[in-house]
Amino acid sequence: MKTLVVYYSFDGNTRYIAENIAAETGADILELKPVSDIKNRRFTKYIWGGKQVVMGKKPELQKISINPQEYDTIFIGTPVWAYSHSPAVSTFLSEFEIKGKKLALFCCDGGSKGKTFSNMREYLKDNSILAELEFIEPIKGDEGKAAQAREWARAVIGE
Ligand SMILES: Cc1cc2nc3c(=O)[nH]c(=O)nc-3n(C[C@H](O)[C@H](O)[C@H](O)COP(=O)(O)O)c2cc1C
Structure with a gap:
């Protein structure tokens, strides 16, 4: 059974969790990297990033060398931005039709995940x-x- 951990992370938290999951399960790991990401790490990142979510942006991602279709189990990780998943994860979920996984x-x-999981589920209806x-x-x-x-x-892997 092949397992993949796919994630986006801006400040490293999601990467930290993703790397632990991959190390524990022996999964392959795929970091989503927008071609153009937030430049400023201070307060303006919240304004820039929040706007991206509210406007439903799907930023172009750097080339992905892994084919998610080849995996049986996929962990998908995201930071919460404006009570939802990050724009890079939106791009991934729209570009790769994930089904039957x-x-x-x-x-x-920071303590308020809002609709993150329910919004992600909208893209992932044909999966378990x-x-x-x-x-x-x-x-x-x-x-x-x-x-x-x-x-x-x-x-999760044991299920
Ligand atoms: C643009 C932006 C929007 C955010 N919106 C939320 C939010 O709605 N709720 C929340 O609890 N945290 C929010 N945060 C905080 C991040 O979700 C939190 O710091 C997370 O651990 C960052 O993950 P990362 O280090 O993998 O990028 C936001 C951060 C950014 C940069």
Whole structure:
């Protein structure tokens, strides 16, 4: 059974969780990288990024060398932007018609995931969604979030 972890991360939290999941399960890993991403890491990133979500932007991604269709189980991870998934994940979900897969969704946020998972589910109707998990700022102090991610990933794979 082949497993893929696909994610976007701007500040590294989602990457941290994605890398733990991949290490635990032996999955391949795919980082989504927009051709043009936020330039400013300070406060304006919230305005720029929030606007992208509200306007339903689907930024062009750098070339993807992995074919998601070849995998049985896919973990999909995103930071929460404006109470939803990130624009890079929107592009991925629209460009690759994911069907007939076992999926597990995870997100990283500051405490308000809003409609992130339900919005992602809209793109993923023809799949079996095994699990969803929210991580609140996992890099800050960690507090066992890596271990939690690994345990969760093992449980998903075991299903
Ligand atoms: C543009 C933007 C919008 C955000 N909107 C939310 C939000 O709606 N709710 C929330 O809890 N956190 C929000 N955050 C915080 C991030 O979701 C949080 O810091 C997350 O851990 C970042 O993941 P990353 O490090 O993988 O990029 C937002 C951050 C950015 C940059």
